[in-house]
Amino acid sequence: MSSDTIHNVTVSMTVNGRGHTVSCQPRKLLSDALREDLHLTGTHVGCEHGACGACTVLVDGAAVRSCLLFAAQMNGADITTVEGMANPDGSLNTVQQAMQDCHGLQCGFCTPGIVVTLTAFLRDHPDPTDHEIRVAISGNLCRCTGYHGIVNAARQAARGEPASSVEAQSSESQSSESQKLESQS
Template identity: 60%
Template sequence: MHELPVALSVNGRDYHDVVEPRVTLADFLRDNCGLTGTHLGCEHGACGACTVLLDGQAVRSCLVFAVQTDGREVTTVEGIAGPDGELSPVQSALKECHGLQCGFCTPGFVTSITALLRDNPNPTDEEIREGLSGNFCRCTGYQGIVNAVHRACESDRANAGELDPAGQQ
């Protein structure tokens, strides 16, 4: 099989490589970029563990070929943390609300929640459950994850100055 060139930005860093057309974005990120935070679970797009942001949209990286991302921007879980490695509000909230256990699904949840909150900064429980319905966790009962989304919303609003010091709107 012949190889094709691919040039994309991952977490703000440019990557140029040559890959076989069948290489998935997930494999490219892990093998060619050394970014192993993107986890592969089912490799059929059902579990959500491999979710990344492609031009800001949450996608299953196991269903996208690396060559399809030529000229595009990818954000992985490694790119969601702050520049000095501090946790994002979503990551902090998952930690505080015990929204993770073994951690295998966590990267997919972090990227999915990040996209969800960008599009809907104050979702209801129903909207959260719908927005995360493509992410599976076999360890938690999901309530900690839902609580974490609400906590991340509160943190974002507090950082934006929308809450007074007592946490009231």
């Protein structure tokens, strides 16, 4: 179908607490509308087939993949993106702070999806087991961290465990051991 035969639709939605009206083609993905029409580029597009989770946003409180939704479906919806996750004073929220404390991010590309997913998960599951944490982020792919720092961040956010990432290990894991060889002679 040639694009000139496609008529735009008008969508009114609340994003991060503010009302927006977007006029776009009905085929436009929510992820693209957020990024291109509202310039909220924190929502990242990593696969466009709902597998990587980088584009996760909250729609009416539920964590969903914005690459699997059309913007046209969002009329009247209340959407929160990663840009709306920080505390009202702009400081990092509990999950974001734990992610920094526990080195839960390196390149940062998957990070918005992780922050949104974990924030929603911990809201609904304030006292998760380690296994529940790992399953909760099983739909968010990260290529940098091996998930270790992310899982530690979720532990800290949920349980208030130590902030220092190197020491922030649960009882199931071992602490680091260190040995200094000042000179080998």
